[in-house]
Amino acid sequence: MAPPLLMQMIRSAPSELPALSRYAFAVALVLAALSLSLLLQVPFGNPFWFFFAIAVIAATWFGGRGPGWLAVGLSTALVLYYFIPPARSWHVKPRDVPFFLTFTACQIAANWLISWRREAEGSLRQARDELELRVKERTMELKNANEALLSQIAEQKRVEEALQMTRSELARVARITTIGELTASIAHEVNQPLAAVVANADACVAWLSRPTPNLAEARAAAERTAQGATRASEVIVRIRSLINKATPEKVPVQINEVIAETGALADSQASRNEVGLVMELQPDLPVVLGDRIQLQQVLLNLVMNGIDAMTSTSGRKRRLLIRSRLQADQQILVSVEDSGVGVSVEAMPRLFEPFFTTRSQGMGMGLPISRSIIESHGGRLWAESALSEGSVFQFTLPSASGTVS
Amino acid sequence: MKETEPVVFVIDDDKAVREGLQSLIRSVGLRVETFASAQDFLIAKRPDAPACLILDVRMPGLNGLDLQRKLSEAGTQIPTIFITGHGDIPMSVRAMKEGAQEFLTKPVRGQDLLDAVEKAIASDRGLRKERAQMGEIRQRFESLTPREKEVLGLVVAGLLNKQIADELGMSELTVKTHRAHVMQKTEADSLAHLVRMAEKLKNTLPK
Numbered sequence: 001m002a003p004p005l006l007m008q009m010i011r012s013a014p015s016e017l018p019a020l021s022r023y024a025f026a027v028a029l030v031l032a033a034l035s036l037s038l039l040l041q042v043p044f045g046n047p048f049w050f051f052f053a054i055a056v057i058a059a060t061w062f063g064g065r066g067p068g069w070l071a072v073g074l075s076t077a078l079v080l081y082y083f084i085p086p087a088r089s090w091h092v093k094p095r096d097v098p099f100f101l102t103f104t105a106c107q108i109a110a111n112w113l114i115s116w117r118r119e120a121e122g123s124l125r126q127a128r129d130e131l132e133l134r135v136k137e138r139t140m141e142l143k144n145a146n147e148a149l150l151s152q153i154a155e156q157k158r159v160e161e162a163l164q165m166t167r168s169e170l171a172r173v174a175r176i177t178t179i180g181e182l183t184a185s186i187a188h189e190v191n192q193p194l195a196a197v198v199a200n201a202d203a204c205v206a207w208l209s210r211p212t213p214n215l216a217e218a219r220a221a222a223e224r225t226a227q228g229a230t231r232a233s234e235v236i237v238r239i240r241s242l243i244n245k246a247t248p249e250k251v252p253v254q255i256n257e258v259i260a261e262t263g264a265l266a267d268s269q270a271s272r273n274e275v276g277l278v279m280e281l282q283p284d285l286p287v288v289l290g291d292r293i294q295l296q297q298v299l300l301n302l303v304m305n306g307i308d309a310m311t312s313t314s315g316r317k318r319r320l321l322i323r324s325r326l327q328a329d330q331q332i333l334v335s336v337e338d339s340g341v342g343v344s345v346e347a348m349p350r351l352f353e354p355f356f357t358t359r360s361q362g363m364g365m366g367l368p369i370s371r372s373i374i375e376s377h378g379g380r381l382w383a384e385s386a387l388s389e390g391s392v393f394q395f396t397l398p399s400a401s402g403t404v405s
Numbered sequence: 406m407k408e409t410e411p412v413v414f415v416i417d418d419d420k421a422v423r424e425g426l427q428s429l430i431r432s433v434g435l436r437v438e439t440f441a442s443a444q445d446f447l448i449a450k451r452p453d454a455p456a457c458l459i460l461d462v463r464m465p466g467l468n469g470l471d472l473q474r475k476l477s478e479a480g481t482q483i484p485t486i487f488i489t490g491h492g493d494i495p496m497s498v499r500a501m502k503e504g505a506q507e508f509l510t511k512p513v514r515g516q517d518l519l520d521a522v523e524k525a526i527a528s529d530r531g532l533r534k535e536r537a538q539m540g541e542i543r544q545r546f547e548s549l550t551p552r553e554k555e556v557l558g559l560v561v562a563g564l565l566n567k568q569i570a571d572e573l574g575m576s577e578l579t580v581k582t583h584r585a586h587v588m589q590k591t592e593a594d595s596l597a598h599l600v601r602m603a604e605k606l607k608n609t610l611p612k
Binding site: 187195199201202210217 | 421422424426428429431432433488490511512514515516518
């Protein structure tokens with residue numbers, strides 16, 4: 001028996017080898033036991049039959065029940081032939097019958113016990129293998145479930161991003177629509193008296209240009225011209241008071257909280273445009289009295305402008321820095337600094353004019369509205385910029401430290 | 406034909422605009438009637454004179470375009486000048502399709518408006534003249550006897566006297582007599598003139 005085969009037999013599950021080699025193995029074991037017994041009998045005289053027991057045990061263990069039986073039969077026959085007196089004959093003396101039967105019975109018992117044990121072990125091993133298989137299967141299932149979950153999470157994230165985009169797009173459209181409607185309505189309101197002004201002024205000129213000027217008619221037309229102009233200015237006053245009225249009563253606001261909220265709102269827009277948002281906020285700032293929503297609108301507007309200014313730059317680090325600090329005069333200074341395209345010297349003085357915009361889709365209303373909001377809060381909003389270096393928009397707000405704390 | 410004094414109708418919901426336009430148009434010696442709404446204009450009695458209509462497109466109630474459609478449905482043809490604060494292209498196209506004379510944006514330059522008014526009144530004068538002529542022609546044709554009308558129909562269709570005689574079962578001489586009466590009553594100078602008048606009349610008759 002070659003050692004590698006033996007090793008394989010010991011390691012591998014019983015009865016996995018082909019039947020023929022298992023039987024050959026049983027025969028070889030018995031023959032080995034016979035040789036050893038015969039060899040040892042010469043010097044010691046006593047029959048060393050224990051080897052047969054070992055052969056049967058080994059044959060049964062490694063070969064299974066069938067080879068075990070073969071080993072039992074063969075070793076019984078060989079013992080009978082070689083060792084039961086008279087030796088080398090098939091005869092048994094009546095005196096030796098109990099001994100021989102006991103030997104045979106022991107062999108059978110060994111075979112039976114070993115094969116029982118072996119089968120028990122086999123089923124155990126099978127159970128273990130099945131368990132392993134099941135564990136493998138479960139692991140696979142878990143892995144699959146995990147992958148499905150991951151893809152679901154990714155999908156969810158994608159949907160959320162799409163939703164977010166839709167939402168911000170909607171908000172933008174709503175804002176533009178509102179501004180558009182407001183503009184159209186203001187335009188109509190102002191245009192109406194202007195139409196009267198132009199008609200009356202032209203009429204006045206026409207009455208005066210007649211061969212005999214009709215002064216009474218001309219005067220009436222001139223008076224109506226003045227009335228129309230007054231009416232137009234009244235419309236403007238009304239709109240202004242409407243905007244002022246829209247300013248609700250002021251409440252204490254932590255400007256750093258507003259900045260943080262704005263940063264969170266602008267975060268996705270910033271990361272989409274590869275802009276790093278950096279905040280340097282002075283802690284424990286006194287509160288300001290104001291309209292939280294309006295202040296947020298101002299900040300969001302400045303931040304969005306800053307991001308927009310950087311979308312077309314390349315080769316430069318895109319960084320938007322928002323800072324807050326308390327000045328010596330108890331005013332809170334907030335600055336929004338970008339490294340974007342900057343503002344040209346020509347555009348600078350017009351920056352805060354309504355409808356002035358450098359962007360194709362801009363309304364040109366953001367900065368004028370922001371400035372009017374800051375001014376209605378008793379602050380100031382201004383800009384500093386260098387073309388192709390970036391801009392700083394900053395505003396001050398009076399702190400409420402004197403009145404609150 | 407006696408020409409009555411032309412009149413300009415101004416419809417605008419804004420009193421100041423209305424007064425301004427009225428004064429402007431009166432300053433060039435035209436008669437002006439103003440209305441605060443399209444409904445007021447529809448129920449008002451309009452003088453039989455060359456006219457034009459100045460309309461603000463954007464008005465509460467019946468708007469300018471609706472009024473124009475109502476008028477053309479009623480068969481009233483008045484050259485119309487639209488004034489709008491927001492002249493978008495679809496609206497101008499619609500107005501022009503309904504027969505707008507001019508489309509001006511507010512505030513209107515006085516001279517532009519007066520030019521448009523002058524053009525519109527001239528065009529209405531032409532229309533009225535044509536309508537009057539047509540009325541006259543119709544009257545003449547209606548004075549024909551049934552027999553003469555039959556002959557007229559066949560003459561205009563290009564049949565010869567002999568063919569007409571066969572068609573109507575009368576002598577050629579009788580046809581000639583009827584034909585002479587037709588020419589006389591319709592005041593036609595020639596056969597061609599008669600055909601032209603008949604064609605025109607046919608075009609204006611209800612289809």
